[in-house]
Amino acid sequence: MVAVLLSLSVAVGANAQSSASAASAEYLIKAGFIYNFAQLVQWPSAAFSQADSPIVIGILGTDPFGTSIDRVVENKKLDGRNLIVKRLRWSKDLKDLTECNILFISSSEKEHVADVINMVKWLPILTIGETPGFAARGGIINLTLEDNKVRFEVNIGAAKQANLNISSRLLALAKIVPQGADGRKSE
Amino acid sequence: MNLQSLSIKRKLMLITMLTSSVALILSSVSFLIYDLMSFRRQLSQDLMTQAEIIGFNSGAAMAFKDETAATATLSALKAKDDIVAAALYSPEGKVFAHYFQAGKSLPSMLPSGSQKNFYRFDGGYLQVFQQVTMNGERVGTLYLLSDMRQWNIRVKRYTGIIVIVVLLCSSLALLLSSRLQKLISKPILHLEDTMRMVSSNKNYEVRATRFYGDEIGRLIDGFNTMLSEIQLRDSALQRANNELQTSTHELEVEIIHRKRTQDELLTAKQAAEQANRAKSAFLANMSHELRTPLNAIIGYSEMLEEEVQDTEKISNVRDLQKIQAAGKHLLALINDVLDLSKIEAGKMQLHIESFDIAEMIEEMATTLKPAIAKNANTFHLQIPENIGAMGGDATKVRQILLNLLSNACKFTDHGTVSLDVDRLTTASQDWIRFRVSDTGIGISAEQQENLFQEFTQADISISRKYGGTGLGLAISHRFVQLMKGRISVESAPGQGSVFTVHLPVQAAGEQIETLPSAQTTSSEVSSEAKPGAETILVIDDDMAVRDLMSRSLTKLGFRVVAAAGGEEGLRLAKQLRPLVITLDVIMPDWDGWTVLNKLKADSELAAIPVIMVTIVDNEAMGRDLGASSYLIKPVDRERLVTLIEKHRAMRFSTATKAGVPPATWPSKTQKSSKKPELVGPRRH
CATH class of the missing domain: 1.20.120 (Four Helix Bundle (Hemerythrin (Met), subunit A))
Structure with missing residues (x-):
């Protein structure tokens, strides 16, 4: 856990102390965004084995959130479902990976982005990334930073492919990214 | 102008107008108020709905902290003129996004207590607070400010409409009421007109x-x-x-x-x-x-x-x-x-004097004797000794009694004639009552009715049998009336008659000096008049009178000197100073009154008694001028003699006893008794 924190701090900021707090603020927002996305996306009923099956949020790669995402989803319910957070690793937890409902692909896993997308692109899994071109490459939502504000891009085709229904209210705020060239190019 | 004095026309119109206008205005205003209230509520509901939509639309933007998107959402309000300002506040109360028309400002901080959805009216503006949620979670608050433009416009428009409607309705009401009031006012005005016409023209x-x-x-x-x-x-x-x-x-x-x-x-x-x-x-x-x-x-x-x-x-x-x-x-x-x-x-006229009743009756009885003797009647006289004197006209009393008594004698044959005199007192007055009763033929009731009227005798046959004028009782009756007395009769045929006369003891009228007063004056004269004591001066222009007087008086022992006129008489009186002067009134030179005046004016002659002997019946005048007695022609000799004798006796009683005793006096009465018919018996 310390290592994850450290890597995050290394990756994001130059000043360890200040960047750590800045990073934690950024990821607190992003944790909120993830929760908001869960609210505005409809999963097909097949995605859940039971009516009260929890919505599983998987975080692949180095966890940038710390405990903030746990705090955000703690005690929250969406359509009678709890939210649980799972931390996953590439190649080890592949089975768990496919059982997530929301999959956040940390920037530490940017090399495996294409593989992950290919693996889950037909499954009703909302993929969220934070690497540039993530959506264009077949990811559904990509979180970006603009003027130090967190924004997001949506690939509607990918969402349809995954059989996910994204609320128009979400789409109204999103930057719509077409499916295609960028993704293939990057692959 | 006073409301009450308005004409009924105007009143009716005024009532109609006022009523309809007030009703119209009240209903319009209440409708307006109701409409404006509901419109305001509707406005606020609309605004709330709008806020809800905007809040919903901006919920995601708020959740994702997307200012641009939120601002863009708010900018959509530009289409709404009445929303002058809008804002989104973060849950912490900070302005997240805003929108406003020019000249408007926003509260920078969310007002406290605005954690719910509500609206309020404030200073002509409508404020709405709307919670912005994301799946039931509050992500912020929406604030909208409306100037209620539509409402204001509506108020203005409605007011205008109402004013117009009220004006229109009022004029219509005016028109209608001016027509319809005639239903009531016309008959009344007509009635009033009619009334005025009636009251002014008096045309009923x-x-x-x-x-x-x-x-x-x-x-x-x-x-x-x-x-x-x-x-x-x-x-x-x-x-x-x-x-x-x-x-x-x-x-x-x-x-x-x-x-x-x-x-x-x-x-x-x-x-x-x-x-x-x-x-x-x-x-x-x-x-x-x-x-x-x-x-x-x-x-x-x-x-x-x-x-x-x-x-x-x-x-x-x-x-x-x-x-x-x-x-x-x-x-x-x-x-x-x-x-x-x-x-x-x-x-x-009445000559009232005080006289002795008994004396008067005695004198009268003497005169009556022949009448009594004629039918061989008996005369009863009954007088109380103390009967005394009465005031009245002695001559007339005597005449009354003579009338009654001679009548009684005339109608009684071999019977009794009585005279009762007495004094009685009634409540008011003292009376002398003379009752003359007889035992003669009497008078029937019918005859009594006209008894005291002139020219009426009990029967025509009576006048033939008994003679007379029929005036005696009438005259007596009048005399009694003159003296305020009364006379009545009680009689029945064959039963005799009773005549009753009541005379007041003192008759009303002028009391004239009686003879005795002459006595006092004569006493003065007597001494100096001695030489002519037996002389009687007769002043009369009638030679027959002078002759007769001379003859009869000479017989009685008097020396009679006659004068044919007043002047001569006066001269002779001065010369002779006679015992008595007899004086006629109507004479060619001086009349008797003048002579009498002169006699009485002369102090030497004033004491000589003057006996007026005349045809002129004015005893009152003679008395006034100083005559001592008054005789009317033809002279009753006996009465004249009596008077002269009285004067002579008076002179003798006061002077020395000298002269001739009245030798002839008895023979006089004897002679008259032989000729009863000649003395005054009168019939009635």
């Missing part, structure tokens, strides 16, 4: 027209009924007035007629009175004229009788006595007629 034939069957119609009916009633009464009054006028006119005519009749009557009355006066004057004159020759006849026959008696020629004496009796009867008749004419002419 006018009738008000009845328009409708309502209360006013009934009022008009009542008014018409009243008018008919008034008209009826008016015409009745008019009729009555006409009748009154007619009858007044008739009355006037009647009055004029009566007045004329009255005038005629008055004229006739005056003529009658004139005639009556002429008759009375003629009678009086004739009586006087008759008396003058009678004077001579009686006087000379008496003289002759006395002279013949001395020559013992008895047959001549009887003839002379018959002449004398006839003359005296004639004289009595003339006296009665004269008295009556005087009474009728209202010239009969």
